[in-house]
Amino acid sequence: MSGHICVVGSLNIDIAARVERMPAPGETIGGFDMKIHPGGKGGNQAVAAARMGGSVSIIGAVGNDDFGRMRKGWLESEGVDTSLVRVDGSAPTGTALITVDGSGQNSIIVIPGANGAIRPEHIEAARHRIASSALLICQLEIPVDAVSAAIRIAAENGTPVLLNPAPACPLERDLLSSVDFLVPNEIEAAQMSGIEVTDVDSAVAAAEKFHDMGTRNVVITMGSRGAMISHAGRVRHWNAHNVKVVDTTAAGDSFIGAFAASLMEGRSLEEAVEVAIFASAITVTRHGAQSSLPIRSEVEEAMVEWR
Ligand code: RIB
Numbered sequence: 001m002s003g004h005i006c007v008v009g010s011l012n013i014d015i016a017a018r019v020e021r022m023p024a025p026g027e028t029i030g031g032f033d034m035k036i037h038p039g040g041k042g043g044n045q046a047v048a049a050a051r052m053g054g055s056v057s058i059i060g061a062v063g064n065d066d067f068g069r070m071r072k073g074w075l076e077s078e079g080v081d082t083s084l085v086r087v088d089g090s091a092p093t094g095t096a097l098i099t100v101d102g103s104g105q106n107s108i109i110v111i112p113g114a115n116g117a118i119r120p121e122h123i124e125a126a127r128h129r130i131a132s133s134a135l136l137i138c139q140l141e142i143p144v145d146a147v148s149a150a151i152r153i154a155a156e157n158g159t160p161v162l163l164n165p166a167p168a169c170p171l172e173r174d175l176l177s178s179v180d181f182l183v184p185n186e187i188e189a190a191q192m193s194g195i196e197v198t199d200v201d202s203a204v205a206a207a208e209k210f211h212d213m214g215t216r217n218v219v220i221t222m223g224s225r226g227a228m229i230s231h232a233g234r235v236r237h238w239n240a241h242n243v244k245v246v247d248t249t250a251a252g253d254s255f256i257g258a259f260a261a262s263l264m265e266g267r268s269l270e271e272a273v274e275v276a277i278f279a280s281a282i283t284v285t286r287h288g289a290q291s292s293l294p295i296r297s298e299v300e301e302a303m304v305e306w307r
Helices: 041-050 064-076 113-119 120-125 129-131 146-156 186-193 202-214 251-264 268-282 294-305
Strands: 005-008 014-017 032-039 055-062 080-090 094-102 106-111 135-138 159-161 217-221 228-233 232-239
Touching: 005 041, 005 146, 005 251, 014 080, 014 106, 032 041, 032 202, 041 055, 041 064, 041 113, 041 135, 041 251, 055 064, 055 113, 055 120, 064 080, 080 113, 080 135, 094 113, 113 146, 120 129, 129 135, 129 146, 129 251, 135 146, 135 217, 146 159, 146 251, 159 251, 186 217, 202 228, 202 232, 217 268, 228 268, 251 268, 268 294
Parallel strands: 005 055, 005 135, 014 094, 055 080, 135 159
Antiparallel strands: 014 032, 094 106, 217 228, 228 232
């Protein structure tokens, strides 16, 4: 595989604050370090792949507002092609309210805005880009019928599909059988398979369910438990790197961008997972979403120094 990566997905502005601990229902607590970051799983994954050296474009939508102009500008400054990002005059740019606690764990509320107004016909209008790309990456922060349209176009044109099913929702077997690389985290894998993923054995059981539904390669990211891959009757697990976690936001996005860019360079699936684990380990040592994603030289240094 080599070539262009097309991301179809969400573009948000993240409003993030830090707290010592998450508030209980009905409780008011103090926070600190409020920041406005570029975010959205689609935008983050596009930038993560571009920072690893990938050629990337994104199909998505922002509102006709300052947040939308900021989000597009932040993508362009990273070399991501935004010519197929629609400016929607009827909805605001998507936003995410993010709280990060003292252990680096986050909770996220996403208000979809323009992301939620993406229709299959908007994707259809960008068919040429999906058809001519070497890899399509989708998540589930835009309507499922729009994601399905993108995956159908990819299948019709022989473009391999990577689906990050986040946030998880029930998906038709037809759609999953057109997915070449399914990359959920342990929570999404559990929600979609009905198997609680707590260790490698349960991750393998969940992956089997996805294979039964027609997905060829399954990569499950498991936070501090590392990551596993199941493909062609083979399973492999890697431990997580031992780093000081300050913010887990965009760890999965970083993994996916690095994984995709590595596949495009011709690395094997297992090599691509290894690179992705290093990239996401760096991401969790920093605050923010897009702003925490490593560049290629940082990942290469970690791959030498941490071994
Ligand atoms: O994966 C992290 C992202 O999820 C954040 O940037 C936020 O915008 C939500 O989409």
